[in-house]
Amino acid sequence: MSADRSPFRYLPWLARDVAKGPGALFLLVIAVVCGVLWRVSKGDQTVFPMTPDFIQAGILDSATIFAVLIAVGGIVSGDVHNGYYRAYFSKPIPVWWYYLQRWILGGIAVMLIPVVLGLGLSLVLGGGHGITTALLANIAVSFLLVGGAVLLLSVFTRRDWLIVFVVGSVQQAFASFVQMGVPVNPAVKTVWKALPPFHLLKPGGPMLEGRPLLHVVGYGLALTMIALVLLRVRPLGSGGRA
């Protein structure tokens, strides 16, 4: 019996986990949203302009970060905390590769949200699906940055998703202050600029371009690469039985 050492041999199982976990949750939420919109669309259609473009942008602008947190939150730390890693990584598979596959699948689940939501919207409302290149590109870079930050933090703590959520919220608030011209201490501004640029993410807005795009993509890639290097070199355990 020659052993199967294909690096993708466990991918179908991981895909199944993502489909049954975050994937099923996303589907449920999309179904509920579409159901509610269908009910509303049967009533007074002048309440708001119910075009799929408008709805997609409105929902995904605020929901993308939550979707990413659900898709990859606790990705490493959950297995470490529950002790599953001992059974998984006694087997011949590199730790970093296992989690990279799981992370990418989480990204695919997030990227499918506008597609499925668009199809749902076109079904219940008609008049297009609202899936645009800008929307898909913005969601992809949002996943890279937010997902990369979660992956990195997950190497160290179970609060990965919470830290990203809090830092992201503070940054959004801070960006609003700066935009309003509120005077800010230069040291605080330097720290803010050094943190991941979550405030630049506007999934439902125009496509990110130029320096902001480079900033987000560069930061996201760096966080992801650091996380993968740490998973390669840093032991997962923290104690004899931990």
Next chain:
Amino acid sequence: MIAFDNAGKTYTSVLTRKRVDALAGFTIEMHRGEVIGIAGPNGAGKSTLISLLMGFLAPTVGSVRIDGASPRPWVEANGVGYLTELINLPPRWKVPHALERMANLAGVPARSRRARVDELMSQLGLVEHASKQVRHLSKGNLQRLGLAQALAGNADVIVLDEPTHGLDPLWTQRFRDVVADLRRPDRVIVIASHNLDELERLADRVAILNKGRLQRVVEHGTMSASPVSLAWRVVFEGDVPLDGALPTALRVDGRAGAWVVEASRTEMSGALAALLSTGAVLVECVPAESGLANAFRAAVQE
């Protein structure tokens, strides 16, 4: 094949900076074909030692090598048949599903995976639990599932941490048969256990740990033989006055017919010969405590 060279692991508290040496100055070589036992009381460093061997922890000092490589890259390339003390798998996985996943990770090819899972389930008595989720298994059944997943691949290194934890006597015996079948000239089997009787039966050598340090290594040939006085349990048919036949014994307790005696083998043989020549009928004469147990007690008290 496996070499611990002065390996040590120190944990430092983040808040108080207090340091605890979980393992210190541990040196041993484990060769292919051997079954190595690791014994020690709670907190002796057994689990830390295994975590170092699996590459889940890095040594603070010294080194651990498997075939000359660091443990983690070696495990990631070759895999280890590893049974944790309390196996943790996602609770909603069903038993065959869990084994199929672990066999997949272990590198069992798709065409033979189902057959391998069926074979393991049959070998470890899990067939009747096939419809159960992991969370609904009893401790003993969970342990058998843990052993099954450890054996899913065909690893050259098998590491079993407290393998009979939670097993009933029947399955404890079957486990010994399973491990005996695992012996192979190109394989190292490491068993960490509190159960000295189990180690005595299975292991070629037993490393005794206490307070993070290797106290001694007991070889198979010396586990059941000791040059010093041993405790014996002796039972005769009827009332036989063993105490009178052992005037120089260190200890003679018990009552007529059933005795616990601490004496050398020479003293014991002489006394038994004298009593048997007078017509006494011996029912049993067995060491009350094994050589390994003696060595363990001495090592832990040192």
